[in-house]
Amino acid sequence: MGNLxxxxxxxxxxxxxxxxxxxxxxxxxxxxxLNSMRNNISGPIPSELGNLNNLNDLSLSENQFTGSVPTIFGL
Structure with missing residues (x-):
């Protein structure tokens, strides 16, 4: 993803x-x-998503995330 x-x-x-x-x-x-719904993505949700100032549609449901939601999401 780094080159995209x-x-x-x-x-x-x-x-x-x-x-x-x-x-x-x-x-x-x-x-x-960013729509990555219904995959087998695991691990924590990276706080680096907070660097995406233009992001207005984020769909990550139905994966295997661990840990808590990063504070950048205000939850």
Whole structure:
């Protein structure tokens, strides 16, 4: 993901992705939509998502996340 800095929309819905979300996602400054629902993504939700100032649509449900929601989400 580190080389995808100009991506605005990332849809990875129902692709059986597994493992953690790479922290490099925080470099995708133009990202407006991230949809990774219904995969096997595990590990914590990276706080680097807070670096995405243009992000207005985030869908991460139905995965295997661990830990708490980062404080950057105000929850």
């Amino acid at each position: 800095i100009n991506v605005e929309y990332f849809y990875a819905f129902e692709n059986e992705f597994s493992g953690p979300i790479p922290v490099e996602i925080g470099k995708m400054k133009l990202l407006e939509t």
